[in-house]
Amino acid sequence: MTPQxxxxxxxxxxxxxxIAFIGVSRRERTLGAxxxxxAKARPGLARLSVIHPELAEIQGVQCARSIADLDSAVDVAFISVPGAAVGSVIEDCAAHGVPYAVIGSSGYAETGSEGADRQAxxxxxxxxxxxxxxGPNCNGLWNAIDGLSLGFNTSxxxxxxxxxxxxxxxxxAVLGSFIAGVQRAGGGISYAVSTGNEADIDAAELFEFMVHDDRCRVIALLLDTITRPDVFERAARRAAEVGKPVLAVTFGKSPKGRHAAELHSARVAGGGRAFSAWLRSLGIVETSDLESAMFALALLxxxxxFDxxxxxxxxxxxxxxxxxxLAADAGITLPDFSPDTLAELDKLLTFTKPYNPLDLAGHGNDPQWLDQAFDAIFSDPAMHAVALxxxxxxxxxxxxxxxxxxxxxxxxxxxAKSACAYAVGPLAEEHRADLIEAGVAIADSGHSLVGGLHTAGLVRTYAAARAGKNRTRPAEAAGERWLGETPAPGASKLVLHDAARSELTRLGxxxxxxxxxTSGAEARKAWLTLGGSPVAMKIMDSNMPHKASSDGLVLGVAGEDEAAQVAEQLMSRAVAGDxxxxxxxxxxxxxxLFLGTVDDPQAGPVIAFGRGGSAVEESPDVAVEVAPVSPEEAADMISSVPVVVAALTGLARRSGRAYDALVDELSAVISTLSEVAANSRATxxxxxxxxLAYTESGQMAAIDVRVQLRPVIAE
Structure with missing residues (x-):
């Protein structure tokens, strides 16, 4: 491991x-047994001992009455006693200098608050x-290089x-199947570990350890949530620096720990979308497809x-x-063979023409012919990889x-040429062994073939995108207070449209x-001041964040009397004093359009942009990225939402404004708001x-703005 x-x-x-096993009985199907x-079959470099107060041996392994009775120091204790007894076992291990305990026992934080207290x-x-x-509630670990298997699951x-x-x-359980799948696809395992409840050692720390260990050439993360984002980011940056590919298979990306979930931004940009944006910003390739990930890892x-x-x-x-x-659907190109390869194949082929993909037709029985044809294809400089x-x-x-x-x-x-294979139907183990020994990754379906190639290819794409970038995660307390507003201790505050307007106007x-x-009389005067033309009237109430669903919006108010009447009606529905x-x-x-930011508990500040309106949550067409983003990155966000591109294209045609001018204007606004999110996350x-609307004449305007301030913690 590289010192750090x-x-x-x-x-x-x-x-x-x-390794000392604590909680083993003679019953064969218990976790400890x-x-x-x-571990007896795959002990790695370790001597094995069992701690048992009565027995002299179990499964041929010598027992000691306690840790103190062993004649050499223990590096790892594997604990599988009933949950109520784990505490005393931990005390005994700690008192005798055991540095690590792997706790297979369950009954802790996964069971509720009482279990969480016991875990603490x-x-x-x-x-x-x-x-x-x-752990606890942990399935253990593997060190396949040294031949160690420490855990109870069938895998x-x-x-x-x-x-x-x-x-x-x-x-x-999924981990065991996953590493078996990586192996079946032709990859090999260095370390694998189940984190359990992560009472102490967590996924971020284990990730960082593997990044710094030269035995790991590529890392896979099977993730739900990250409790220490700072450690995770540090590990990801190091992986990018040394060129170590990282794949994340994500699951259960439901929102966690959100504040003020009543705002669209928290529901649209936070949770799963924020997590994905965060991984992407760190150069980590994400997928939810286990089979494609297994094959991609074997390739890597x-x-x-793959490119x-x-x-x-x-x-x-x-x-x-x-x-x-399948390749076309996955965006994988099958280029034409180069002229030299075409000429060579044309001389060899009798029953078919030299197209890519190449059908062997009746040539597959001639070993000499196969050697010549395959040599020509593998030598073709136009091809980065070859698939059979x-x-x-x-x-x-x-x-x-x-x-x-x-x-x-x-x-x-x-x-030096990447190679892979996909067998339709069963592939004989002797054929599989030949391919794996040669360094050929094997897919068990066409979907996993192209999915794995695409996933592996994103490693190169993400590395190029991260070149020269090394964003530092904004500190929790960084930035000045924005808007000059301070919520009451323990409470968040919804800053309404007109209160946020001056600050946003200043930002362009x-x-x-x-x-x-606030009254009918004031509405009469305002209607005249606004030019005596139809207006929209909306209630602004910190207890009613969504006006339309609260009957708080009236359009086309066409006279001062009507304005006064509507104002009184809306104010009669008000809840908050302000x-x-x-x-x-x-x-x-x-x-x-929709433009929003949220400070996600894992990803930190993120910015979301896309189609706007009342249905933004029901059918969100949005791009989400970690804040801040540059104007160029903001332009990429715009181009990634086809419905927005189509709308702006139509607007440019009708209004006479250039499409590029619209994009530049929008990009500047997106970038600016993303900087606010990053610099003001303390508040x-x-x-x-x-x-965020465009009129038919091509003028931009923020129609509805709300800002949720972070709760202040009482001292």
């Missing part, structure tokens, strides 16, 4: 010299003695192929990331067409259709002509500008 003063050295946890049996007591006891905890029963894939998982473990230029060889014409269709699609093949012993053997040999000869965000009133009515001039609205939780 602020990075936890967990090497003894993954490479222990002595299973874990001991699996465990942590307090352990930390007071310098004992680190993995620990199977040996793993050593390799460069490190896996951190906030799941137990075998070599460089979308693929040659396909198929034992079937229909199969070639199938892969071509194989139909059912006869056993090797029959000596016919040696397609797999020839493909594996070509990969070995052209080691335009507004319509408008006035705020309620007032906003009167805005009406102009034909051509495009409604601002979320900002809604919905809609």
């Amino acid at each position: 003063s602020d990075v936890s050295d967990l090497s003894k946890l993954f490479s222990p010299q002595h 299973l874990a001991l049996g699996f 007591e465990l942590v307090e006891t352990a930390r007071s003695h310098g004992l680190r905890l993995l 620990h029963e199977h040996a793993l192929r050593p390799g460069g894939v490190g896996v951190v998982a906030q799941t137990g 473990d075998n070599g460089e990331p 979308a230029d693929l040659a396909v060889i198929s034992t079937s014409g229909a199969g070639a067409a199938l892969i071509a269709d 699609m194989s139909t059912l093949l006869p056993p090797k012993a029959r000596g016919i259709a040696p397609v797999v053997s020839a493909f594996a040999a070509a990969k070995v000869k052209h080691a 965000i335009p507004f319509l002509e408008e006035r705020s009133v 309620a007032r009515v906003l009167m805005q001039t009406m102009a034909p609205i051509a495009v409604e 601002v939780h979320s900002i809604d500008v919905n809609p």
